[in-house]
Amino acid sequence: MHLDRFRDHPSLAFADWSLRGVGQVVFQNNSLSGLVILAALAWNSWIYAAICILGVISSTATALFLRADRGMIRDGLYGFNGALVGLALIAFTSEDFRTGAVPSLAMAVYLICAAAFTTMAFASMGAVLAPHRVAPLTMPFVLVGWLFLFAVLKFDAIDAGPMAKPISPEQFSETVPFVLSTWYEGIGTSIGQIFFQDNWISGYIILLAIALNSRICAAMGLMGAIVGTVVAAVYGGPEGAVRDGLFGYNSALTAMALGGVFLVLTWRSVLYAVFGAAVASWLWASVAIFLKPIGMPVLTSTFVLVTWLMLLGQGAFKALVPVSPPEPEAPEENRTGKLGGEKLQ
């Protein structure tokens, strides 16, 4: 919040909006959070940090060129899908998923266009969802990511390595036992995988970045990662996928969205978020198995699916207190604003 003075700074404003765009991946409208997240990426691989910046700049600049609503640009809302698309295109076309690879010129142009396209997809999905007071979340990233990833595998001008990353639970051994490090690495990497970082320390740094802006969000994100990981373990998910954070990243995002960002935090919405995190973990496995024959990763599709299915009908459930207007602010403010009276139980 103390960084608001850069928002209208003549030369630094664009950097401020872009950093907020990085933060908005995890619902944080805060440029310091964005900066710490970039540091977490750089800790794992400077390539990913650079690509994240390239993606967020492309989609934010496109929004400026098309003269989109300035308030939304300043909040970083046109940036986060571009950042994610950039990361995904590098992650799934590099020989080493963990560090990524510097893209060719053709790939860089492709990536910049994909990130720009998320801006149009974001505006379109926003327009369709507006009457239902639900946000597009990361659906522009998921859809554009899938569409642009497929073609890459067959275009001559882009050298895509074989997909190095297992994308489905079937690809992991079922006999590896769970040990202590499975848990603390799996939970941390769950947060890291939101940004495609196979690095549990980066994950905990990202959690710290979230806490800088909202401790409720950080707590819900951690809770979601734990629920997703535990549910997967109880239901026999393979150790390697659990340790890789694959069962947990959709759950972490779902828990943040339902537990404070789009629903006011009450004990019922916490239960709702726990339920959503469990469902997101099961459905990660489902969607992964569905997509594997065509070689596509799940991305954050189950987070979007579960959150939409649990939010679009929120008006029908009097037990839930919707955040209104539905722009994500820190859950702390949502709580203060809404729970003044009879709506709270």
Add this chain to the structure above:
Amino acid sequence: MHLDRFRDHPSLAFADWSLRGVGQVVFQNNSLSGLVILAALAWNSWIYAAICILGVISSTATALFLRADRGMIRDGLYGFNGALVGLALIAFTSEDFRTGAVPSLAMAVYLICAAAFTTMAFASMGAVLAPHRVAPLTMPFVLVGWLFLFAVLKFDAIDAGPMAKPISPEQFSETVPFVLSTWYEGIGTSIGQIFFQDNWISGYIILLAIALNSRICAAMGLMGAIVGTVVAAVYGGPEGAVRDGLFGYNSALTAMALGGVFLVLTWRSVLYAVFGAAVASWLWASVAIFLKPIGMPVLTSTFVLVTWLMLLGQGAFKALVPVSPPEPEAPEENRTGKLGGEKLQ
């Protein structure tokens, strides 16, 4: 109707709502119809009857916990998708599709959560469709069913047998001749397959249950099953799939929806329903062939698809008389209410 006195009964009300939920699978807001349907299931397999009750209770109780609209809960509208999801999860994970198998504890928890999730999906789809005056139909069941079925096949804690049931016309022999029993069994089983019952006698009992509340609905359901079966036979569908009722169950539901439930019964809407039943039969084959490589059953997806595509634009066609308000009541009442004057032709 004579059972309305149980709707607000202090201890029996919940049972009444749940029975109506069972009836709503075939559009019957009538607890006696629900009871007879449960008997039809028990005739085939007591396991399915019990699972149907478990599913409808889970989704109805979730609606109560979330404080959904009481009128809709009392009409059983929050129950029918839960009942169907429960049945589908057992049907496609049991070694013997015909009788089903008692679920393990892990599977039971999973099934209860899936049924609860249909309540949220129903509210969400209802909110999106409300401006178009079209109901979610069984889409919550189809979507949640697909999503929860996939994961089952790979989770260690749930012992899924090989899918015992052919799910696509390709899986049947093309040389078996049609005989008399193909027809009366195929038409009866078409009604039975709505509830996953491979039993033609159960199918006719379900038809009786529908007739208890609405003879128009029963007639249209029978007509749809006949149209679906005949179209499949004319177009060379294999005898085994016809006898199994696979070509007919989507047609039966489509004919009921278009012929009286959502459109006032006129000679044009009967033609419309016949056309819809034929299309639903063709598209069952299409969707079955599309889904087979990933091992998924069609469920009632073609019923929903055809009915939505024929109802969402109803306002554009002056030849059709929409039922308003669009909540399904018995077609007899719709007819009385709407066709008083110049709208009838």
Add this chain to the structure above:
Amino acid sequence: MHLDRFRDHPSLAFADWSLRGVGQVVFQNNSLSGLVILAALAWNSWIYAAICILGVISSTATALFLRADRGMIRDGLYGFNGALVGLALIAFTSEDFRTGAVPSLAMAVYLICAAAFTTMAFASMGAVLAPHRVAPLTMPFVLVGWLFLFAVLKFDAIDAGPMAKPISPEQFSETVPFVLSTWYEGIGTSIGQIFFQDNWISGYIILLAIALNSRICAAMGLMGAIVGTVVAAVYGGPEGAVRDGLFGYNSALTAMALGGVFLVLTWRSVLYAVFGAAVASWLWASVAIFLKPIGMPVLTSTFVLVTWLMLLGQGAFKALVPVSPPEPEAPEENRTGKLGGEKLQ
């Protein structure tokens, strides 16, 4: 425009509406354009010309029977999806894609029902999209085409040859060099493929038909075909697919839609259309690779997808000038009507 006198002619009106339906495939509400397009089809194969007529008659007559809005019927808007579905069903079930084959009786009934079903799908999608001021485009054709194509491959009564046409870039040799004829044939065939015509001369005749009604549309269509073809070549698309016009037909339609038909023609919307044409070319490859395992052609799905994603959110971008009301007229009129004052930049 000079043909308007046939629109209400007692015996010729239906022919006029149907010809406009043929023209509406490429956004031309002009019966002379429709007639020249039919001639372009007949130049390649009289079978395709006849099937195109059968399709457009079926869907237009269905709209009449259901008493749809007469103004829309007269503009050919209920006809173009039926024409395309008819062509697609013949193209992908004939032994020779290039000339097509005369359908059997069972296939003809099937085709007529599919075309009739597009009328209902068009009304439904139109109702859903109406609040967003975006048209269904050819989505009814794409959806109904996919659904009806699948079943064909398995029904005994319809003799479907092996799909003769490569439907994905992988199916072409990667070593054939680009020559001069690759370019002029590829660009012409791009326009031809909109109507499934593997014939570059037919393509240029269709371009002429468009120019008869709107020179802006013809120019944008040609530009789109060029952009699609060049982008594919730069990114290593195989020569055979480029020469076949497969990379270009979605780009040509996208450029027409964004450059004048649904957005007023300004230098920014021309840039927008160029960007859309490039994305449509990349995504043709993506969707083709996605659909190939299940043997489905892309149809015009990437045109619809890209255009929707770039138009639904148009209200968010002040740099774009929407055409209002959103019914496609000639871009020349849109330009005159809208760019009178301060909105033009």
